[in-house]
Amino acid sequence: MRKGAFIFILYLFFISCQEKTKEMQKTYEELEAEVLCDVLSEIIHEAIFFIPPPPPPPNLFLSQKQLDSVYGKNKYLTDYPEYFKFKKDSIKKLAQINNKITISIIDDLFLLEKQDININNDEFELDTLNSRNINKGELMKSSLKFEIKNFDSVSKKFYFEKNLALIRCSRVYFNRNKQLAYFEVVSHISPYPLNIVCEKKINKWIVKEMIKQ
Secondary structure, eight states: OHHHHHHHHHHHHHHHHHHHHHHHHSOHHHHHHHHHHHHHHHHHHHHOOOOOOOOOOOOSSOOHHHHHHHHTTOGGGTOHHHHHHHHHHHHHHHTTSTTSOEEEEESEEBOOOGGGOOSOGGGBOOSSOOOEEOOGGGGTTSSSEEEEEOGGGOOHHHHHHSSSOEEEEBOOEEBTTSSEEEEEEEETTOSOOEEEEEEEETTEEEEEEEEEO
16 A cells, blocks of 8 residues: 555656656747737736727607617616626637637737836846747637737728737746746737736646736
8 A cells, every 4th residue: 555655656756757847848939928828818808999889879859768779778888887897708708718719919029128017027037038929820729819910011990900909919028937927918009008927827827917007
């Protein structure tokens, strides 16, 4: 019995060592893509700029019955905060299902300066990166479906014509032991980024903190 338990513990130790070795063998770019695949589907509902519904018609001459005939009884068409919450909740659920949502993403991951990071930036290593292009193959493990776009090929009008959102991401910055990561996401029609801090738990990156500018 003791021998069997010892062999089992030895086996677990061996598997753990193998996983750590695999992790150490990953390139920086592979780790970076891993973070984006795991985390973008978690936060995409916050990165999207929703077009508001049309305003209700003047109700000076319309009864409630007539308004209901125009809008039905869908409160989301007349209550903007409820409408945005409804849209975000819907996107959040769909984002967890493979290929239900198509997102356009700018192909270059931009650099951040130390002063741009709005958390304890002493934890993150920022000195050795260059901006780089990202390709569709790096994002295949995400539940989102991506269309890669060149920055110069799109305009703000593109957002309203194609897919659900057009976003741009920064490089992903890691702390020394590669258990914390930081990056920014910007909607193409908004100057205000989402600052994302994530951590690795049980072989998956999850959002630890999200700061909206």
